[in-house]
Amino acid sequence: MTLLSIRNLEVHYGDLIGVADVSLDVAEGEVVALLGSNGAGKTTTLNAVAGLIPASGGSITFAGERIDGKPAYAVVSRRIGLSPEGWRLFVGQSVENNLMLGATPLADRSRAAPLLERVYAIFPRLAERRLQLAGTMSGGERQMLAVGRALMSDPRLLMLDEPSLGLAPATVEIMYETLERLHGEGLTILLAEQSVELALEFADRAYVLQVGRTVMSGTASDLADDPEVQKVYLGMG
Amino acid sequence: MKKLLWPGITAVLLLAYPLVFTTPFQQRLGALVLLYAIAASAWNIVGGYAGQISVGHVVFFGCGAYASLALFTHTGLPPVLGMPLGIAAAVGIAAIIGTPTLRLSGHYFSMATIAVAELARLVTTNTEFLGAAVGLSGPTVPRTWLDLSFISSVPYYYLFLAVLVITLGITWWMERSRIGFYLRAIRDSEKAARSLGARAPRVKLIAYLLSAGLTSVAGSLYALMFQFVDPESGLGILISVKMLIMAALGGAGLLFGPLVGAAILVPLEEISNSLLGGRGAGLTFVLYGAIIVLIARFRPDGILGLFQSARKAPEKHDA
Numbered sequence: 001m002t003l004l005s006i007r008n009l010e011v012h013y014g015d016l017i018g019v020a021d022v023s024l025d026v027a028e029g030e031v032v033a034l035l036g037s038n039g040a041g042k043t044t045t046l047n048a049v050a051g052l053i054p055a056s057g058g059s060i061t062f063a064g065e066r067i068d069g070k071p072a073y074a075v076v077s078r079r080i081g082l083s084p085e086g087w088r089l090f091v092g093q094s095v096e097n098n099l100m101l102g103a104t105p106l107a108d109r110s111r112a113a114p115l116l117e118r119v120y121a122i123f124p125r126l127a128e129r130r131l132q133l134a135g136t137m138s139g140g141e142r143q144m145l146a147v148g149r150a151l152m153s154d155p156r157l158l159m160l161d162e163p164s165l166g167l168a169p170a171t172v173e174i175m176y177e178t179l180e181r182l183h184g185e186g187l188t189i190l191l192a193e194q195s196v197e198l199a200l201e202f203a204d205r206a207y208v209l210q211v212g213r214t215v216m217s218g219t220a221s222d223l224a225d226d227p228e229v230q231k232v233y234l235g236m237g
Numbered sequence: 238m239k240k241l242l243w244p245g246i247t248a249v250l251l252l253a254y255p256l257v258f259t260t261p262f263q264q265r266l267g268a269l270v271l272l273y274a275i276a277a278s279a280w281n282i283v284g285g286y287a288g289q290i291s292v293g294h295v296v297f298f299g300c301g302a303y304a305s306l307a308l309f310t311h312t313g314l315p316p317v318l319g320m321p322l323g324i325a326a327a328v329g330i331a332a333i334i335g336t337p338t339l340r341l342s343g344h345y346f347s348m349a350t351i352a353v354a355e356l357a358r359l360v361t362t363n364t365e366f367l368g369a370a371v372g373l374s375g376p377t378v379p380r381t382w383l384d385l386s387f388i389s390s391v392p393y394y395y396l397f398l399a400v401l402v403i404t405l406g407i408t409w410w411m412e413r414s415r416i417g418f419y420l421r422a423i424r425d426s427e428k429a430a431r432s433l434g435a436r437a438p439r440v441k442l443i444a445y446l447l448s449a450g451l452t453s454v455a456g457s458l459y460a461l462m463f464q465f466v467d468p469e470s471g472l473g474i475l476i477s478v479k480m481l482i483m484a485a486l487g488g489a490g491l492l493f494g495p496l497v498g499a500a501i502l503v504p505l506e507e508i509s510n511s512l513l514g515g516r517g518a519g520l521t522f523v524l525y526g527a528i529i530v531l532i533a534r535f536r537p538d539g540i541l542g543l544f545q546s547a548r549k550a551p552e553k554h555d556a
Binding site: 050052071072073076077082084088089090091092093097101102104105149153 | 418419421422424425426428429430431432433434435436
């Protein structure tokens, strides 16, 4: 069943075009990767789904319901979690406060405590540092916190913007192992990733974005073998 | 117990001040410190906790001062009764200007607030009902005790102290409420807070309205003590700047920051005024400019920030 469906999405920043024509589908339980170089429109697409920036054209449908034009708080309460680019943590607050802020959209507050336990079980490092200020943590820990915070809203769809950016290779590996496990538990994931190799290894399917348009799509293994991907995407060949 | 030590010492010092320092100059100085501490604490709610640097808060100060004295001028009622009118006007104006301007971020918000404040000053200067450029005065001789007109500054001192305690109480309560929690999140990263479902515009507006109402109270208290307001003393941009600097110097976003800032700046200004007299009037601006530079360069988190840097992580909350 299709969980998220984007059709001909258009986003403008004033006169600038952020995204010109993006269409994609994410099925329930699937991992989908958005590939593309800087400025291709990956972050813009994720932010538009999250309701952080308004779409100027096209449609975004989640679980059979149009969500484009809905404000961010309405989108996130439909259980779409975003771990934003650059983490955007509340650096002056403790790890635990950051996580609890992630529970904002929960209608039933009593669910926050078990979710917190779950996030601590997924990222034991965060449990060790629960009273530490977010701004004093390493890059890998910050990434864990950003993902953990998104998980606090108990999302059906988890969107990750560049989960490997700026992290040490060993940390990236731990991150992806964790994501793999969450996927195994049935979580649907849409991620933007610059590291093609990593993304194609992890994802079921992928879309390639180029100057704000979806130019190619396919299963991860097909794309990984396709020389065209290397050309469009890495500018090789 | 340790948590109550500093607030306790501060309370004792504040209560005892007029008994220890008995000259009229010192007592007036004490009252002024408290008055500005109220205004700066009110500013702190939106400027410090929410991180929305308003440079137009004098509009709300003016609401309070003008409501009190306009009520007296036109109806003869005691100025203190104008206080609720001032609060209503301030909250109303804040709702009107806050809804569009709080969508602006960073210095664009600051610039918009300056524009609104200057507009208010110019309109008032040309409004006969509000005394135009001449200003409005309070009762020349007190008619009843309700006029709250005293020769000594001591009654004002204790009145202002009571209002300051209420203001800080409200701030303290807000700091611990869900709203305060979101305000700090918005200050750290508005986009992240929004992506988590915090209704940032609404939370900021609530803080702005609360801050405006309390600033208006400070304006009314000013009118009670000085019995006079004109466009410069009630709506001049320097008052906005003072609120901002006092909060920033003491520690913006900290409960007692504005009080510390006021306790340093008000005496400094009074002393420099009395030393320099009329010739040095413009030097106050120079002084403020220098302080802004020094804070920005050396202590962006204010004087109290020095003591707070070793502070423990915030305690577990109950969301």
